[in-house]
Amino acid sequence: MALFAEVIVDVPTLQTNQPYSYKIPERFEAFIQKGMRVIVPFGKGSRTVQGFVVGFSDQTTFSGDIKEIQSLMDNSPVLSEEMITLGSDLAYQTFSFQIKCYQTMLPAVLKARYVRVIRVIDEIDEDLLFDLFKGKDRISWEEAEKADSLDIVLKLEKENKVHIDYLVTDKSTVKKEKYVRPLLSYEHLEEMKMGIPSNAHKQLILLNLLQQMEKEEEQPVTAFKEHGLSLSHIRTGEGKGWCEVVEKEVLRDPFSDITFEQSQPLSLTADQKLAFDTIDRAVKTEQHEVFLLQGVTGSGKTEVYLQTISEVLEKDKGALMLVPEIALTPQMVERFKGRFGDRVAVLHSGLSDGEKYDEWRKIERGQAQVVVGARSSIFAPLKKIGLIIIDEEHETTYKQEEFPKYHARDVAVWRGQYHNCPVLLGSATPSLESRARAMKGVYTLLELSERANQAAMPQVKVIDMREEAKNGNRSTFSDVLLTELDKRIHKNEQAVLLLNRRGYSSFVLCRDCGYVLECPNCDISQTLHMDTKTMKCHYCGHEEGIPRNCPICTSPAIRYYGTGTQKVEEELQEYLPDARIIRMDVDTTRKKGAHQKLFKRFEQKQADILLGTQMIAKGLDFPDVTLVGVINADTSLGLPDFRSAEKTFQLLTQVSGRSGRGQKTGEVIVQSYNPDHYAIQKAKHHDYDSFFKKEMNLRRLSEYSPYYFLLKLSVSHENEMTAAKKIHEFIEFLKPSLSEQAIILGPTPKSIARTHNRYHFQTIIKYKKEEKLKEKCHELLMNTQKEQAKGLYISLDYHPLDFI
DNA sequence: AGCACGCCGACT
DNA sequence: GTCGGCGTGCTC
Numbered sequence: 001m002a003l004f005a006e007v008i009v010d011v012p013t014l015q016t017n018q019p020y021s022y023k024i025p026e027r028f029e030a031f032i033q034k035g036m037r038v039i040v041p042f043g044k045g046s047r048t049v050q051g052f053v054v055g056f057s058d059q060t061t062f063s064g065d066i067k068e069i070q071s072l073m074d075n076s077p078v079l080s081e082e083m084i085t086l087g088s089d090l091a092y093q094t095f096s097f098q099i100k101c102y103q104t105m106l107p108a109v110l111k112a113r114y115v116r117v118i119r120v121i122d123e124i125d126e127d128l129l130f131d132l133f134k135g136k137d138r139i140s141w142e143e144a145e146k147a148d149s150l151d152i153v154l155k156l157e158k159e160n161k162v163h164i165d166y167l168v169t170d171k172s173t174v175k176k177e178k179y180v181r182p183l184l185s186y187e188h189l190e191e192m193k194m195g196i197p198s199n200a201h202k203q204l205i206l207l208n209l210l211q212q213m214e215k216e217e218e219q220p221v222t223a224f225k226e227h228g229l230s231l232s233h234i235r236t237g238e239g240k241g242w243c244e245v246v247e248k249e250v251l252r253d254p255f256s257d258i259t260f261e262q263s264q265p266l267s268l269t270a271d272q273k274l275a276f277d278t279i280d281r282a283v284k285t286e287q288h289e290v291f292l293l294q295g296v297t298g299s300g301k302t303e304v305y306l307q308t309i310s311e312v313l314e315k316d317k318g319a320l321m322l323v324p325e326i327a328l329t330p331q332m333v334e335r336f337k338g339r340f341g342d343r344v345a346v347l348h349s350g351l352s353d354g355e356k357y358d359e360w361r362k363i364e365r366g367q368a369q370v371v372v373g374a375r376s377s378i379f380a381p382l383k384k385i386g387l388i389i390i391d392e393e394h395e396t397t398y399k400q401e402e403f404p405k406y407h408a409r410d411v412a413v414w415r416g417q418y419h420n421c422p423v424l425l426g427s428a429t430p431s432l433e434s435r436a437r438a439m440k441g442v443y444t445l446l447e448l449s450e451r452a453n454q455a456a457m458p459q460v461k462v463i464d465m466r467e468e469a470k471n472g473n474r475s476t477f478s479d480v481l482l483t484e485l486d487k488r489i490h491k492n493e494q495a496v497l498l499l500n501r502r503g504y505s506s507f508v509l510c511r512d513c514g515y516v517l518e519c520p521n522c523d524i525s526q527t528l529h530m531d532t533k534t535m536k537c538h539y540c541g542h543e544e545g546i547p548r549n550c551p552i553c554t555s556p557a558i559r560y561y562g563t564g565t566q567k568v569e570e571e572l573q574e575y576l577p578d579a580r581i582i583r584m585d586v587d588t589t590r591k592k593g594a595h596q597k598l599f600k601r602f603e604q605k606q607a608d609i610l611l612g613t614q615m616i617a618k619g620l621d622f623p624d625v626t627l628v629g630v631i632n633a634d635t636s637l638g639l640p641d642f643r644s645a646e647k648t649f650q651l652l653t654q655v656s657g658r659s660g661r662g663q664k665t666g667e668v669i670v671q672s673y674n675p676d677h678y679a680i681q682k683a684k685h686h687d688y689d690s691f692f693k694k695e696m697n698l699r700r701l702s703e704y705s706p707y708y709f710l711l712k713l714s715v716s717h718e719n720e721m722t723a724a725k726k727i728h729e730f731i732e733f734l735k736p737s738l739s740e741q742a743i744i745l746g747p748t749p750k751s752i753a754r755t756h757n758r759y760h761f762q763t764i765i766k767y768k769k770e771e772k773l774k775e776k777c778h779e780l781l782m783n784t785q786k787e788q789a790k791g792l793y794i795s796l797d798y799h800p801l802d803f804i
Numbered sequence: 805a806g807c808a809c810g811c812c813g814a815c816t
Numbered sequence: 817g818t819c820g821g822c823g824t825g826c827t828c
Contacts, residue, residue: 004828011805011827020828043827044808062828786824 002056005032005069009042009051010112012097014785020051021060023068032069035077035084037110039070039168048166050112052102054084073170078106080381082418089414095777095796096404104404105379107357109172116141118153122161128152173354176247179218180234182210183243192242202233210243218246251358251367254351255337263338265310266303266452271295275446279308282422283315283386290413292393292438293426295448296686297657298455301426302332304448305389306339308424309370313343317386317421318369322408324395325349325374326615330596333372340370347373347380350593375400378408378415385419388412393425393434394650399801407799409434428657428688429650432699435692436706458628458659458666460684464675469511469557476571481629481669488627489579489608493664495627496620497572497611498655499565499585500635507638508535508547512555514673516638517547522745523702525638528560538640538803539764541748568631569611576609584612617655623662628655633672633680641803642704645679649691652683703743708766711773712800714750716793720759726792727761730780734765737776742767750804758793764803774798 006019022040034053042049087101103111119138132149144153156162189211196203237243282289295301309319328348336344345359345368362368364381371380375398398408416423438445463478488495507525509516517526519537526535536543550558565585582598589595602610636648660666682691700707717723727747746763777796
């Protein structure tokens with residue numbers, strides 16, 4: 001047996017971001033395993049913290065006294081060998097702490113909770129005992145804090161009158177249910193009937209029910225309650241030795257009250273079959289390969305997923321499928337549960353922590369082999385993975401914006417390599433990065449170019465809002481859109497209206513010519529800052545005055561652009577008084593399950609128009625929707641982001657795909673002040689390929705991804721000068737190790753330059769190949785530990801998606 | 805993070 | 817003289 005356990009402790013700092021050696025007490029020798037959570041003493045006092053055992057060793061270089069592990073928190077490991085390695089890799093790649101990675105990979109309930117308890121161990125002053133301890137022998141740290149008596153407590157501790165216990169627990173609760181078990185045989189129970197009073201009806205019922213069971217068979221107490229028996233009735237029987245009540249561990253099933261209709265595999269189109277065969281070959285030969293499945297909206301990507309997963313299950317392996325949170329609709333869950341039944345575990349944000357934990361255990365124990373879920377499901381504890389799918393791979397929600405700032409796609413590829421299994425990226429509108437990789441042969445491209453049910457792609461009309469303005473229509477809606485909406489209401493068909501409100505930044509747009517003010521250096525939109533009354537570029541910091549007239553057409557109608565959903569709804573109701581409208585935005589969907597309810601209402605045709613933001617663009621399948629309207633296509637074009645055209649194209653394509661899914665052909669109306677913009681024109685013609693070509697060319701010229709990689713460095717401090725000085729200093733530190741090719745944008749104050757009384761600055765490094773950059777960044781973080789401890793905040797984001 | 809050690813100002 | 821302020825450095 002190894003002498004020491006190597007433990008990653010729950011102290012998220014750089015200095016402690018390494019394994020610590022602990023002695024293994026004899027009593028744990030037989031039980032301790034890699035990947036278990038342990039409680040260890042840490043630091044000078046008697047503080048204890050949670051830790052993860054990541055390895056064992058027979059010797060240690062540490063010269064000080066080595067402490068012992070205090071206790072084990074698990075009976076079996078919560079982290080597999082794979083997860084231990086993945087966590088430490090992830091920490092390095094994302095500039096994060098190992099402990100944070102492990103915590104992110106596990107259900108929230110397994111995270112440590114720390115409780116400090118003050119316990120009286122010697123005679124103390126009676127008044128004090130009464131005042132502070134209320135006559136008890138212990139109180140919690142929080143109670144003492146509330147009573148403002150921490151100074152007294154610390155004094156008492158010095159005098160050895162009280163002891164402070166550091167307790168480590170977690171929030172994991174295993175749900176238990178009570179079961180009844182007869183202890184007597186049928187005949188024996190029959191005899192018992194003689195002995196009870198004639199008016200003891202409940203007892204008689206109980207005896208009868210017990211007689212219907214085999215001896216020692218178990219039935220839940222709830223089954224007895226249906227016959228009018230309470231727990232106390234059963235307890236009486238228990239007292240008489242007829243039966244006993246036992247507790248059994250059960251898994252919460254969030255879908256227990258829903259029955260899923262069994263669904264059968266559909267026959268595949270030629271395209272689908274080809275895609276299926278190609279992926280299936282990689283599954284069968286256990287080859288790691290990344291596939292990009294590019295299929296137009298409605299081309300049946302999901303059916304390809306389902307059938308490939310079936311093959312994976314045949315091989316006795318598991319499959320992992322990631323979808324964006326908002327696409328995790330009951331419709332989607334139904335399709336998976338319908339095909340694979342109980343073998344599916346679903347992880348989404350609507351579940352309680354306890355429910356998530358149970359789904360996690362179901363996977364861990366091998367009771368579920370198919371996992372469907374949002375971003376963090378990429379860490380699902382499947383032991384043998386045969387396939388990983390990322391649906392809507394272009395979605396930005398796959399990148400976590402908090403530490404660790406990981407991208408699920410990168411983790412998917414990592415796990416795919418580990419398990420020797422294919423990774424399948426699916427989208428109607430792949431990110432430029434993925435498509436470019438497919439062109440270079442890094443990924444294998446598979447295409448589905450036709451809709452599965454032979455339905456035609458919807459007709460897209462682009463309405464020039466400048467013309468509308470010229471004709472005196474200054475409202476949110478064009479005449480054409482209103483007319484078409486009215487038609488739908490009378491034909492008893494439905495419409496979806498998208499209010500494009502991507503991001504929160506404001507920009508200025510010319511209402512006469514559609515011009516958006518751009519940065520002369522960075523080719524991205526400038527953002528309006530009312531505090532300084534200027535236009536600013538978020539990338540390089542360029543700043544200029546707010547234009548009074550359009551620099552292109554000299555019109556004075558150049559102004560701030562943006563509208564709220566509620567305002568739009570009111571306006572729409574005015575124009576169409578008979579329309580039944582469902583509004584979906586953050587306000588109406590805040591409550592748990594509100595989302596589903598609203599969709600259900602729309603599905604049951606209790607409304608004519610579904611008006612909403614981004615959340616209505618994805619994955620919905622309503623056969624009676626024959627019109628999709630995009631109210632303001634320009635909002636996403638004006639984003640201060642070099643991906644604004646790509647995001648606009650994706651959004652328009654996705655939302656157009658909602659129209660004409662049934663038998664009737666669909667129509668799409670896009671309102672814009674920039675009707676000729678290529679993102680809008682290419683979306684209109686459903687032409688991904690030529691959009692890709694055009695956008696790639698622009699990216700090459702403006703030196704952005706996928707031609708360049710990006711790294712974002714953010715610094716903040718309560719003192720503006722310090723923050724500014726430091727970020728310059730850090731750039732100077734990194735610069736010498738960069739090649740000629742690298743380009744540094746900024747530094748610049750962030751759009752919200754001051755939050756929580758801190759000043760934020762950021763800089764973006766564009767580069768092609770910098771072998772030493774990552775290492776140098778780690779060096780930077782190590783060198784600045786002291787300053788970081790003194791309130792200087794440094795954050796590095798590898799492949800950032802967010803520049804605001 | 806949290807705690808102890810350590811070196812300077814206003815009190816019993 | 818001491819109590820206690822929070823600056824600094826370490827935690828197997």
